[in-house]
Every structure is written in C-alpha cells, then in structure tokens.
Amino acid sequence: MNIEELEQIAESVRAENAKFDYEINVCMGTGCLSQHSDKLKDELVKEAEKQGKNAFIRRTGCMGLCAAGPLVLVDPEEILYQHVKASDAAAVAASLGAEPVAALQCDLREHFDQQVHVVLENSGHIDPERIDDYIAHDGYQALVKALTEMEPNDVIKQITESGLRGRGGGGYPTGLKWGTVAKAGGDLKYVICNGDEGDPGAFMDRSVLESDPQRVLEGMAIAAYAVGASKGYVYVRAEYPLAVARLTNCLRDARRRGLLGNNICNTPFNFDVEIRLGAGAFVCGEETALIASIEGKRGTPKPRPPYPAVSGLWGKPTLINNVETFANIAPIIRKGGKWFASVGTEKSKGTKVFAITGKITNTGLVEVPMGMTLRQIIEGIGGGVPDGHKFKAVQTGGPSGGCIPDEHLDLQVSYESLIQAGSMMGSGGMIVMDDTSCMVNVARFFVEFCMTESCGKCIPCRAGTAQMFTLLSRICAGTGTMDDLDLLVDLCGTIKETSLCGLGMTAPNPVLSTLRYFKNEYIDHIVHKRCPAGVCNIEAPVEVLA
Amino acid sequence: MPAFTPPPLPSDDKRWKIVNGTMRKNGFARYALIETLHTVQSAFGYLDDDSIRFVARSLRVPLSQAYGVVTFYHYFSLKPPGKHTMTICTGTACYIKGTDKLVAAAEKRLAIPQGQTTADGKISLMTARCVGACGRAPVVLTDGELVGQMTGEQMLEQLERWAVE
Amino acid sequence: MSVAVDVKTLVIDGQNVSARAGQTILEVARENKIDIPTLCHLDGLGDVGACRLCLVEIKGTNKLLPACVATVEEGMEVETATDRLKKHRKTILELLFAERNHICSVCVANGHCELQALGQQQGLTHVRLPYRNPELTVDASHERFTLDHNRCILCTRCVRVCAEIEGAHVWDVMGRGINSSVITDLNDPWGSSSCTRCGKCVQVCPTGALFDKSKVGSDHPKYPDFLPWLNLMREAQ
Numbered sequence: 001m002n003i004e005e006l007e008q009i010a011e012s013v014r015a016e017n018a019k020f021d022y023e024i025n026v027c028m029g030t031g032c033l034s035q036h037s038d039k040l041k042d043e044l045v046k047e048a049e050k051q052g053k054n055a056f057i058r059r060t061g062c063m064g065l066c067a068a069g070p071l072v073l074v075d076p077e078e079i080l081y082q083h084v085k086a087s088d089a090a091a092v093a094a095s096l097g098a099e100p101v102a103a104l105q106c107d108l109r110e111h112f113d114q115q116v117h118v119v120l121e122n123s124g125h126i127d128p129e130r131i132d133d134y135i136a137h138d139g140y141q142a143l144v145k146a147l148t149e150m151e152p153n154d155v156i157k158q159i160t161e162s163g164l165r166g167r168g169g170g171g172y173p174t175g176l177k178w179g180t181v182a183k184a185g186g187d188l189k190y191v192i193c194n195g196d197e198g199d200p201g202a203f204m205d206r207s208v209l210e211s212d213p214q215r216v217l218e219g220m221a222i223a224a225y226a227v228g229a230s231k232g233y234v235y236v237r238a239e240y241p242l243a244v245a246r247l248t249n250c251l252r253d254a255r256r257r258g259l260l261g262n263n264i265c266n267t268p269f270n271f272d273v274e275i276r277l278g279a280g281a282f283v284c285g286e287e288t289a290l291i292a293s294i295e296g297k298r299g300t301p302k303p304r305p306p307y308p309a310v311s312g313l314w315g316k317p318t319l320i321n322n323v324e325t326f327a328n329i330a331p332i333i334r335k336g337g338k339w340f341a342s343v344g345t346e347k348s349k350g351t352k353v354f355a356i357t358g359k360i361t362n363t364g365l366v367e368v369p370m371g372m373t374l375r376q377i378i379e380g381i382g383g384g385v386p387d388g389h390k391f392k393a394v395q396t397g398g399p400s401g402g403c404i405p406d407e408h409l410d411l412q413v414s415y416e417s418l419i420q421a422g423s424m425m426g427s428g429g430m431i432v433m434d435d436t437s438c439m440v441n442v443a444r445f446f447v448e449f450c451m452t453e454s455c456g457k458c459i460p461c462r463a464g465t466a467q468m469f470t471l472l473s474r475i476c477a478g479t480g481t482m483d484d485l486d487l488l489v490d491l492c493g494t495i496k497e498t499s500l501c502g503l504g505m506t507a508p509n510p511v512l513s514t515l516r517y518f519k520n521e522y523i524d525h526i527v528h529k530r531c532p533a534g535v536c537n538i539e540a541p542v543e544v545l546a
Numbered sequence: 547m548p549a550f551t552p553p554p555l556p557s558d559d560k561r562w563k564i565v566n567g568t569m570r571k572n573g574f575a576r577y578a579l580i581e582t583l584h585t586v587q588s589a590f591g592y593l594d595d596d597s598i599r600f601v602a603r604s605l606r607v608p609l610s611q612a613y614g615v616v617t618f619y620h621y622f623s624l625k626p627p628g629k630h631t632m633t634i635c636t637g638t639a640c641y642i643k644g645t646d647k648l649v650a651a652a653e654k655r656l657a658i659p660q661g662q663t664t665a666d667g668k669i670s671l672m673t674a675r676c677v678g679a680c681g682r683a684p685v686v687l688t689d690g691e692l693v694g695q696m697t698g699e700q701m702l703e704q705l706e707r708w709a710v711e
Numbered sequence: 712m713s714v715a716v717d718v719k720t721l722v723i724d725g726q727n728v729s730a731r732a733g734q735t736i737l738e739v740a741r742e743n744k745i746d747i748p749t750l751c752h753l754d755g756l757g758d759v760g761a762c763r764l765c766l767v768e769i770k771g772t773n774k775l776l777p778a779c780v781a782t783v784e785e786g787m788e789v790e791t792a793t794d795r796l797k798k799h800r801k802t803i804l805e806l807l808f809a810e811r812n813h814i815c816s817v818c819v820a821n822g823h824c825e826l827q828a829l830g831q832q833q834g835l836t837h838v839r840l841p842y843r844n845p846e847l848t849v850d851a852s853h854e855r856f857t858l859d860h861n862r863c864i865l866c867t868r869c870v871r872v873c874a875e876i877e878g879a880h881v882w883d884v885m886g887r888g889i890n891s892s893v894i895t896d897l898n899d900p901w902g903s904s905s906c907t908r909c910g911k912c913v914q915v916c917p918t919g920a921l922f923d924k925s926k927v928g929s930d931h932p933k934y935p936d937f938l939p940w941l942n943l944m945r946e947a948q
Binding site: 302459471 | 763802839841
C-alpha cells in the first residue's frame with residue numbers, strides 16, 4: 001500500500017458514488033438502530049427502486065442528535081430529516097428532486113453550525129463497515145505518510161506540537177506519554193486503546209467506535225510506529241455489541257488491505273491488533289486495572305510508579321490512550337501539529353466531543369472547540385432546558401467530576417477551568433439538571449456508583465465510599481445531622497488523599513462540588529427536613545430519643 | 547516434568563468444543579481466562595462451578611483466582627438467566643430521567659429485587675450501569691434489544707406479555 | 712573486583728540517610744529506626760500498597776506515596792509523621808474498625824492483633840463513623856483452623872503467602888468493593904478445599920480472622936517471622 005494505491009481506491013469509491021444523483025445517509029448508530037433504522041434503510045432501498053430514483057442509500061454512523069432519531073441525511077442538498085419511520089420511506093424517496101418533506105425536516109442550523117468536527121468529521125458521512133469509504137475520506141493517508149515520510153521521532157514531535165492531551169479524563173499530554181514509551185527499552189512494546197467507557201452518561205467512545213472505527217485503528221497504528229510497538233489491543237466494553245462487531249469487521253478489512261499485519265506499506269513496520277472485551281467493571285478504565293484485565297485477572301489497580309509507559313502489559317512498556325485521543329491522531333499527522341494547536345485555548349488544544357444528556361432539548365453528541373463556554377454548549381447547541389423548567393446545574397466528568405451551577409455557565413471549557421470549578425473534563429459526559437433534580441440525591445447517586453464499582457483493594461475507597469453512602473442516605477432520608485455533614489467532609493478529605501487509584505481519589509468530588517454550590521440543599525434536608533426538589537422521600541420528622 | 551494434559555470436556559455437549567476453541571486459539575495461556583469465560587457465558591448463558599472448574603484447570607489458573615475473576619466482573623452471572631430478561635439502565639442520564647421509578651415498578655410487578663429471576667424462571671430483572679444510549683434515556687434492554695424513552699406503562703405491558711406466555 | 716553500588720542519599724524526617732537504589736522508603740526508614748505504620752505489608756511477601764497506612768509525604772509533590780512500594784530517589788525529602796498523615800491514618804483505622812465486627816474483648820487475637828496495636832499506637836480513642844455491623848459467617852470446616860470473616864480486613868496476606876510462598880494459591884479474593892471476601896477455591900468450605908494444611912496463612916494473618924482452633928480461649932500469638940528466612944533459604948539453594 002502506498003499513497004498512489006490509496007488514491008486509486010478513493011477515486012474508485014468517488015466514481016462509484018458519482019453514478020448516483022442522490023445519496024441518502026441513514027444513521028445506524030445504537031440510538032437510531034433501537035428505533036429500527038435498519039428496517040428504514042431497507043424500505044428506502046425498495047422505495048427508491050420502485051420510484052425509479054437513482055439514489056444510493058448508505059448506512060452511516062452516528063449523526064449526533066440521538067433524541068431526534070432515526071435521522072436521515074439527503075445529499076447533495078444536505079437536508080436532515082428526524083424521527084423518520086419506515087413508513088416515511090416513500091415520502092422521502094419521492095422528495096428526491098422535488099420539495100423536501102416538511103413534516104420530517106429537522107432545522108437545527110444552530111445546533112450544527114457552532115460545532116467543529118475533527119474526531120467526528122466522518123461520523124454520519126461514511127459507512128463504518130466499509131474501509132474504502134474511510135479511505136475515500138482521506139483515511140490511512142496519515143499512516144502511509146508517517147511510515148514513508150516520517151521518522152518515529154518526527155511523529156512524536158508533531159503530536160507534542162499539537163498540544164493534544166489525553167481525552168479519557170486526565171488530560172496528560174499525549175506527546176509526552178508517547179515520548180516516554182518510545183524511550184523505554186526493550187523490543188517488545190504494546191499499544192492499548194482504552195474503550196472501557198464506564199462513565200454513566202457518556203457515550204462518545206461508543207459512537208466513535210461505531211461510526212468511524214478505522215480512524216481509531218489508524219491512530220493506534222501511527223502510535224505503534226512512533227513508540228516502536230508491534231502489538232495492540234482495543235479494550236472495549238462488552239455492553240457495546242455493535243461497536244465490537246464493527247471493530248471486528250474493521251480489523252479484518254484493514255488486514256485484507258495490508259494496513260495491519262507485517263511489512264505495512266512495504267516498510268519493516270509490523271502491527272496487529274486484537275480486541276479484548278471488558279466485563280462490566282468501571283475501575284478497568286484505570287490504566288493499571290485495564291492491564292490486569294487484559295492479563296485475565298481481577299481488574300484491581302496497582303500503585304504507580306512504575307507507570308505503564310515503563311512497565312505495563314506483561315511488564316513491558318505500554319502506551320495506553322483513550323478512543324477519542326487515538327481518533328485525533330490521523331488529522332494531526334495529515335494537517336500538522338500546528339493546525340491542531342490553532343484550535344482551542346492556551347493549554348487545552350483542539351476540540352472535545354461531549355455527550356449532552358439529561359434535561360436538555362437536543363440530547364446527543366457534539367464536538368466543540370476547547371474554550372467554548374458552557375452556556376454556548378448548553379443553551380446554544382443543546383437548545384436549553386425543555387418544558388419551561390429552570391437550569392440548575394451541569395454535571396461533567398462522570399462519577400469523578402462535579403456539578404457546575406448557573407453562575408459558572410460562562411466558564412470556558414478546558415481541563416484547568418473545569419478543575420478550578422470543582423469538576424473535571426473527564427471523558428466528556430455532560431448531564432444537565434433542572435429544578436426537579438435534588439443535588440444531595442445526585443451526590444448520593446454518584447457515591448453509590450463509586451461504592452459498587454470500587455474494586456475493594458484499598459481501604460479508603462472500599463470502606464470510605466460505603467460510609468459516604470451511609471451518611472448521604474441518612475441526609476436524604478431526613479435523619480442526618482450537622483455532625484454527619486462534618487464527618488462526611490472529613491471523610492472526603494481522607495478518601496481523596498489516600499486512595500490508591502483515581503476512582504477513589506475522585507469519588508468525593510460529586511459530594512464536595514454539590515456542597516460547594518448547593519450547601520443550602522444539604523441544610524434543607526438536615527435542618528428543615530425537606531427536599532426542595534421533592535425527590536427525596538422524607539417522612540414526617542420523628543422524635544428521636546438522644 | 548510430565549507434560550500437562552488438559553482435563554476432559556465436562557460432557558459431550560457440543561458447546562464445550564466452542565469453549566475449548568477459545569482456549570486453543572489463545573494457546574491455553576492463563577491470560578485467556580476472561581476471554582474463555584465470555585465464551586462460556588455466551589454459550590451457556592451463565593457460569594456454574596463445573597464450567598469455572600473446567601476452564602480454570604484447562605488454563606492452569608488456581609480455582610480461587612478464577613472464582614475471584616468471575617465474581618469481580620458484573621457481566622458474569624453465576625445463575626441461569628430467566629427465559630426473558632428486562633435490563634433497566636441506571637446510568638446518570640437515565641437516573642435524571644427517572645429510571646429509579648422504572649426499577650421500583652418492575653420490582654413491585656415481579657415481586658423480586660433487581661438482579662434476580664422470578665420463581666417460575668420466566669423473567670430476570672437486571673440493571674445496567676449505562677449502555678451508552680444516553681441520548682434516548684431512559685432506556686431498557688428487552689431480551690438484549692435496546693428500547694429508548696421507556697415509560698412505566700410500556701415496560702409493565704412488556705412484562706405482562708412475557709408473564710402470560 | 713569492585714562491585715559498583717548505586718547509592719542514594721535522602722532525608723527522612725530530617726535525618727540524612729543513605730540507601731541502595733531500588734530500596735523502598737519503608738526499608739530504608741526501618742533500617743534507620745524510623746517507624747512507619749504498616750498493615751498489609753509483611754517482610755517476605757510481595758507488596759500491594761493497599762492499606763494506605765504507610766503513606767508518606769514527599770517534598771515537592773502533593774501526592775502521598777506508599778512507603779512499602781515507593782522506591783528511594785536521590786535528594787528525596789520524606790516526612791513520615793506529619794499532622795496530615797496522622798489524621799489520615801486515624802481515619803483509615805476508623806474505617807477498618809467500623810467496616811466489620813472488630814470487638815477486641817471477645818476476639819481470639821486480643822493482645823496479639825496488629826489492628827488493635829495500631830489503634831493504640833495511633834491514639835485512636837473512639838470511632839466516629841457508623842459501625843456497619845455486617846452479618847458475616849465463620850468457617851470452621853477445617854480440622855485445624857477457623858476463618859472468621861468478621862475480623863478480616865482484606866489485607867490479602869493469606870492470599871499472598873499461599874500463592875507466593877506455599878505455591879498453592881488456595882486463597883483469593885472474591886466479589887468487589889465493600890462486598891469483597893477471602894475465599895478458598897470456588898468459595899468452598901476451607902475444610903474441603905485444596906488447602907495443604909501448612910498453616911502459613913494463619914501465622915501471617917494480622918487479626919483474629921484466621922486462627923488455630925487449639926488456641927481458642929488462650930493466648931494466640933502469631934509468628935510470621937519465618938518468611939524472610941524461608942526466602943533466604945530458597946535463594947541460597
């Protein structure tokens with residue numbers, strides 16, 4: 001495989017597509033599939049044929065606006081239809097070359113125009129199960145460029161220059177990580193893609209793996225070349241069957257095209273990838289726990305150092321990056337680190353994919369440049385809180401993050417700013433809450449999550465999260481005291497500073513951030529025995545004998 | 547040292563050959579434990595002591611270690627599932643959209659706590675920590691099929707249909 | 712022939728000390744009579760860094776490091792007993808005492824329990840946290856030993872000694888989080904498990920979770936000191 005051959009494939013795909021007057025893209029991500037978009041696609045194929053329309057019906061990945069699914073995009077007019085049922089196929093087919101179907105049309109310019117798509121550039125535009133479609137959209141050009149024109153060090157230099165930071169949550173500079181693994185000795189190294197998206201309320205990685213899996217693979221291959229690895233693993237949740245199926249396909253096709261395997265692009269570079277299924281453990285998103293899981297063991301974290309970059313999978317130097325991080329690599333190599341660094345803020349470069357859910361009008365997946373304000377994302381792109389309710393807080397960073405209230409909505413999104421506000425970037429879940437959400441109950445929800453997901457190895461996390469849960473349950477039930485609250489705060493401090501891994505260290509964050517911004521709700525529960533949002537079941541106060 | 551001979555297949559059930567296939571593909575290496583357990587669960591629906599013992603002996607993993615792995619990961623089940631399974635997502639987006647009420651309603655209707663199967667073996671009630679379809683919250687999986695924007699009535703109707711089957 | 716030894720110098724609690732590269736902070740501290748509390752650590756077993764009692768402060772970083780696994784570095788300034796550390800240690804001990812049913816007065820290990828000793832040493836006068844009082848079982852199926860889950864602190868010394876020293880790996884941990892427990896084989900009764908009956912796990916157990924049936928009602932000291940010696944003998948072979 002070389003650049004010319006890639007061009008040939010791309011050309012033949014384009015020639016094939018040019019034979020059609022219209023393209024109808026049907027979203028077949030998990031969200032739309034659950035509303036039978038597969039049947040819709042079959043109907044569209046039938047109807048187009050019946051009506052004699054020269055249209056190509058394409059299965060695509062996620063178009064982002066999951067709540068409005070199933071989504072259909074008609075090209076070249078770029079007309080987006082929402083809530084399309086199989087019975088609408090005839091009308092959609094009939095509209096080709098005629099007036100659009102007004103009743104189905106989705107007019108959300110504001111939603112899309114403010115977004116910048118880097119990671120999602122192909123999502124909703126290509127068939128995720130056809131490697132040639134990816135190649136026709138500049139796919140694998142970056143890998144071929146890296147292998148044939150660049151030294152491994154040049155690749156790392158570009159990544160460093162781009163300012164890309166880990167998209168899994170920590171925000172560690174990717175170039176620095178790659179450099180460390182590259183410098184580590186030994187001829188056996190591994191590259192792992194962390195697709196164990198465990199944050200409840202986040203589905204960016206699932207969407208990328210379902211919509212554009214080749215992009216992740218290309219990123220991994222470039223990383224492997226840069227750090228000197230020859231073997232890779234994608235660790236993906238077993239709860240994502242569609243992503244697993246598409247990845248499996250994608251690996252097979254890449255091998256057939258000679259983009260995985262031995263002597264890729266006629267160079268000495270060998271690289272192959274295997275899929276490893278997670279088995280339902282949030283803690284396996286932590287690097288050392290993920291490694292233990294790939295080794296077939298209980299996913300319990302180990303103290304770091306040593307870092308996986310030095311001693312990882314089977315004791316070998318191992319590079320672990322998140323799905324979204326790898327999805328950023330190919331564009332950086334194609335367009336250069338400087339291009340990437342021109343987007344975003346001073347310390348947080350590029351774009352970030354967020355999953356906006358909860359009490360928000362346009363539920364779904366968005367990609368925005370770093371530095372956009374929360375208000376722009378929630379009120380602009382997200383369309384604000386529906387049903388006349390009042391915005392209360394947005395939760396970012398999953399169980400490790402925190403709730404950010406109204407007065408901080410003009411905060412520019414970056415790794416640092418979110419931490420300063422008592423939350424964190426995390427993998428990109430954004431859950432919007434309105435006045436019907438009780439913040440104490442929300443804190444209890446997250447603490448319960450951490451309690452059931454704690455691996456149990458270290459005491460502060462194992463017993464500490466259980467104690468936090470007990471104290472919060474008391475407060476929610478209206479039986480808590482101000483002493484309980486003090487104890488809770490004290491406990492948070494110890495858990496945060498003494499836990500072995502990130503899960504424990506960040507488990508108190510939902511409590512601390514709600515206490516910071518919504519202490520009055522805690523007081524309401526404790527002193528006034530009432531839940532302002534009406535969520536908690538507080539019985540009439542019972543006289544307790546001291 | 548005498549060469550290691552893997553234990554015989556537990557029975558002539560053809561599914562054991564699939565299980566053995568996974569282990570062979572991985573050269574009977576210890577690290578194949580989780581992969582193999584996935585195969586057992588997808589073939590048999592759950593893991594019992596005999597299957598764990600067979601896999602552990604075949605891969606030369608200590609029994610206690612294998613059992614530790616099985617009980618660590620929530621995806622693995624030690625009990626056979628019911629004929630039908632209702633899995634309710636309890637991720638954050640679903641929680642905000644009131645999924646706790648769905649769980650309570652299902653528990654009441656089936657008279658079992660989540661994680662269990664009705665006495666007649668017909669319906670298992672499970673919860674999941676986010677299936678990644680938050681855009682369609684609240685979501686449930688009916689026999690593995692994702693259904694979004696679920697209401698209490700819809701869910702109870704489904705349970706009713708299963709119950710009278 | 713001279714053997715080059717990579718020597719590191721560092722400061723622990725204001726005391727200048729020297730160490731070999733690769734030594735842990737705990738080893739070096741103990742060589743210099745500086746006491747750092749430990750619970751899951753035991754000389755002769757691999758370390759897991761789980762109990763968090765040996766956390767120490769390192770100048771220049773806010774992150775606390777477990778002395779049992781963190782290795783020395785040139786110029787490191789270590790503090791082992793700051794107010795911050797003492798406070799955390801007390802809270803961790805409280806968490807342990809409140810997690811299961813630790814009632815010293817009726818415990819077979821009373822007076823010989825490392826958890827009890829640490830509580831006294833760290834000045835733990837009372838537990839502020841709610842006691843969880845879980846209902847846990849006692850496994851007396853073994854002809855010589857008893858396992859009382861109520862006293863177990865999940866330090867995994869038994870798991871490690873059985874796997875690393877005895878080589879049997881009969882013990883492991885099942886479940887996760889607050890519902891974890893130690894098991895033999897497939898959570899089988901200890902008496903009908905593949906236990907080799909060597910008794911090492913009982914000797915290394917820091918509390919009254921594993922005990923010798925013949926010692927019930929009498930003094931029950933434990934003797935884990937054989938481990939470094941065993942390791943030494945094996946290396947010499």
